[in-house]
Amino acid sequence: MPKTALQRAYGQGLAALPSASLVELLREWLPRQRWFAGKGRGITGLTVLTSTELSPGCLHLLVRTEHLGPPTPDDPATPAADDCYQLLLGVREMLPPRLAPAFIGRLSSGPLNEMVVYDALHDPTAAGLLLERLRSAGSVGPLRFERDARVTVPAGLTPRLLDTEQTNTSLVYGDSFILKVFRRVQPGINPDLEVPWVLARQGCTRVPAPAAWFRTSQPQEATLGVLQPFLPDAEDGWTLALDSLAAGEEFDDQAYALGQATAEVHRALASSFPCDVPTQRQTRALAAEMSERLDATARAVAELEPYALRLRGAFEAVAALGVSRPAQRIHGDLHLGQMLRAGQQWFVIDFEGEPARPLAERRRTQSPVRDVAGMLRSFDYAARSRHPWHPQWAYRCREAFCAGYASAAHWDPREEPGLLRAYETDRAVYEVLYEARHRPEWLPVPMAAVGRLAEHT
Structure with missing residues (x-):
């Protein structure tokens, strides 16, 4: 039986796949993926950094993308001028209907001319291959x-x-x-x-x-x-909070338990990684970073600009503070969706931090108050996701969370109101930019917090 084009290509090894035709397909496909960081910025260049054949018809790639111009100063969440992405590609002569959502394109040149390329993470065969590699x-x-x-x-x-x-x-x-x-x-x-x-x-x-x-x-x-x-019967905190709101039930006990779980993780992190006591210079630098993010976001989102002066007062107050609680490794992006309840126990997941930030920044020591502020903002988001919104529900959850945290940490984040307000303000500013860029209909949620925080500054 004569060999097919795909079989002949396998004889050469899939290393021949990264052709000009594939590069063009990826340049068109990558910006459409929701995990692509360079939204709104065209790809000016794409380079295959590594190409590894895992099995016939399955190729692992690392590709570097170059974008239009440097990051804009008005948008602190904009990725760098180049990024590296991980891809697992499959190659077939025909794509079965079940893999239609994974379609990337059809090659137009090279040894695999007219072969179909697709995202192999959608393919159970390729997914099973990854597991087997990890097992062995x-x-x-x-x-x-x-x-x-x-x-x-x-x-x-x-x-x-x-x-x-x-x-x-x-x-x-x-x-x-x-x-x-x-x-x-x-x-x-x-x-x-x-x-x-x-x-x-x-x-x-x-x-x-x-x-x-x-x-x-x-x-x-x-x-x-x-x-x-994997915790198959676990439910995340965000879903449980929304269910509580829909049923008209209190969430205080769960918020208290969430505070305890967060404090236990913080204590374990403090004993596992080096800590340091911030100097006055470092405290001023932190406040300056927050102010810079505020100014950049105010330029990008007009709705924020009228509040910028009063919000900056929260950061200036931090700059005037003396040495604060020791900085340590923290979660970095803590919210209700990062907490899972399985049975009666709460688990903390996803320690990656904010993926848009540099890795070194995500691994540095920071105040645990930042994680606390993230959870407080998450309770506010949950409360405002329903109409009419329930401010007392959010207030009680926030108080219960801090009380639960204090019971396990042996210090209360409410004892540092200036730092807590600064971190919550910084988080709200981040939310304003995110919602303006990705979910404009949600912008009123962080803007309501901005109004409250500006009033109390």
């Missing part, structure tokens, strides 16, 4: 697959793709494990591997421990994905 560990080209030898990962677990994430892609295997694949890759160890791994060895049970992971050694060391236990 070892290397494939620059890729290193590693695992915790104390954890048994069964073979043959059925994969399914989650469609809820925006900045990464996650696969669930047999309701036993979940693999987070980092789409935007930065050099260094990702906090979502580093922090759970260290906390697990400290005996902290609030964070699911990594079972396996994979990384690359080229072009630089970087974490590519993490496999962790």
Whole structure:
């Protein structure tokens, strides 16, 4: 039987795939993906950094994209002028209907001319291959697959793709494990591997421990994905809070327990990673960063500008403070959606931080008050998601959370009102920019907080 074009290409190895035709397909496809960081900025160049064949018809790529111009000063969330993305590509002569959402394009030149290229993370066969690589560990080209030898990962677990994430892609295997694949890759160890791994060895049970992971050694060391236990019956805090509001029920007890869980994780982080006491100079620098974000956002979102002067007062008050509570490793992007309740226990997940921020910034020590402020803002978001909104519900949740935190941390974040208000203001400013760019209909939610915070400054 004569060989097909695809079979002939396999004889050469899929390393021949990164052709000019594929580059053009990816330049058109990448900006349409919700995890693409350069929204609204055209791709001026795309370079394949590494190309690794995992199996016939399955290729792992790291690609660098170049964007139109440098980051704009009016938009602090704009990514850098170039980014690195991780792709798992499949190649077929024909794409079955079930994989239609994964379609990238049809090649028009090279050894795989007229072959179909698709996002292989949608393909159960490719997803199963990733799990098998993690189970067996070892290397494939620059890729290193590693695992915790104390954890048994069964073979043959059925994969399914989650469609809820925006900045990464996650696969669930047999309701036993979940693999987070980092789409935007930065050099260094990702906090979502580093922090759970260290906390697990400290005996902290609030964070699911990594079972396996994979990384690359080229072009630089970087974490590519993490496999962790999946909690199939868990519900996230955001869903539970909305259910409580819909039923007209209080959420105080859960908010108190959330505060306890957060404080326990903070204490484990403080004992696992180095801490430092901020100097007056560092405190002033923090306030200056907050003020710069405020000014940049006010230029980008006209609705914020009338409040900017009064909001800046919260940051100026922080600059005048003396040495505050020690800085430590924190979560960095804590909100109700990052908390899972399984049975009667709350778990904390997703330690990646804000993916748009540089990795070094996400790994640096910061005040635990920042995480507290993120949760307080999340209660406000939940309350305002329903009409008419319930300010007393949010107030009681905020108070209960702080009380629960104080019971486990042995200090109360409300004892540092200036720092708490500054971090909450900074978070609200971030929300204003995010909603203006991505969900304009939600802009009134952070703007309401802006009005309240400006009034009390």
